[in-house]
């Protein structure tokens with residue numbers, strides 16, 4: 001990360017490392033947090049609470065980076081400060097209802113499908129601005145930026161998909177939509193984090209480079 005920042009002429013502290021800890025047991029996450037890491041995210045709602053409870057004595061920030069089904073909102077929201085995968089209006093409305101009822105707010109990133117692969121989650125690039133204009137009216141949701149998985153390919157092949165997230169964020173920033181910040185770009189994983197940093201990432205989400213390879217995810 002430091003080398004990529006240097007190449008891109010960026011300050012090393014302009015990019016945060018997020019530990020993608022799906023399937024990783026709490027004892028190993030603990031080692032990473034005690035070594036100084038401060039940002040952790042899960043993909044599956046059922047892993048969130050047990051890990052929160054096992055690590056309750058530690059201070060760290062928790063995000064969510066998986067697909068969120070709306071019937072699991074209540075099991076997730078108490079444990080996270082940011083949902084990085086907001087991708088549909090029905091979910092945004094249900095989050096708003098739950099949060100507003102409790103007098104709470106939640107930071108969100110809007111997930112964008114920058115690779116055009118039909119199997120990938122996220123809004124199409126041209127849907128992002130109208131979507132954000134709509135959810136800007138939901139006052140419990142604090143829009144902080146965008147998230148993408150990008151094209152799963154060699155880093156140089158993935159680069160245009162990562163660059164496009166920065167371009168979309170730049171266009172939305174110029175619109176100055178009230179209550180909407182475009183300061184976070186969550187992109188870059190083990191295979192492409194350096195290119196992602198060169199293209200403006202502020203959060204790289206890294207799992208296997210830190211914790212080793214993991215068993216394939218079972219569907220929930």
Ligand SMILES: *Cc1c(COP(=O)(O)O)cnc(C)c1O
Nearest residue numbers: 020065189190205206207208209
């Ligand atoms: C698992 C995961 C990552 C990390 O992937 P690695 O290739 O192991 O670094 C990042 N983002 C999301 C959304 C993930 O599900």
